[in-house]
Amino acid sequence: MGDVRSLASAACAGALVVAAFGFTMLLRWLPSSGRHSQGSTTAERHFPFAAVAAHGMSAGATVLLVVLVVIRQM
Secondary structure: OHHHHHHHHHHHHHHHHHHHHHHHHHHHHOOOOOOOOOOOOOHHHHOOHHHHHHHHHHHHHHHHHHHHHHHHHO
């Protein structure tokens, strides 16, 4: 039973790390009016809003489900 708990905790930690990277991508995608924003066109800026929103909701549901499984295993 201890192996299942440690694997569940590792899966939760991994999902949270991936979610942090995804949130970083979201912040890069959002338009800004900073000093360096003039003429800066990153690849992330060309993603359509619907795709970003659907991806974010799917990622949020995944993280939520992983956390719920970890809580149930404890």
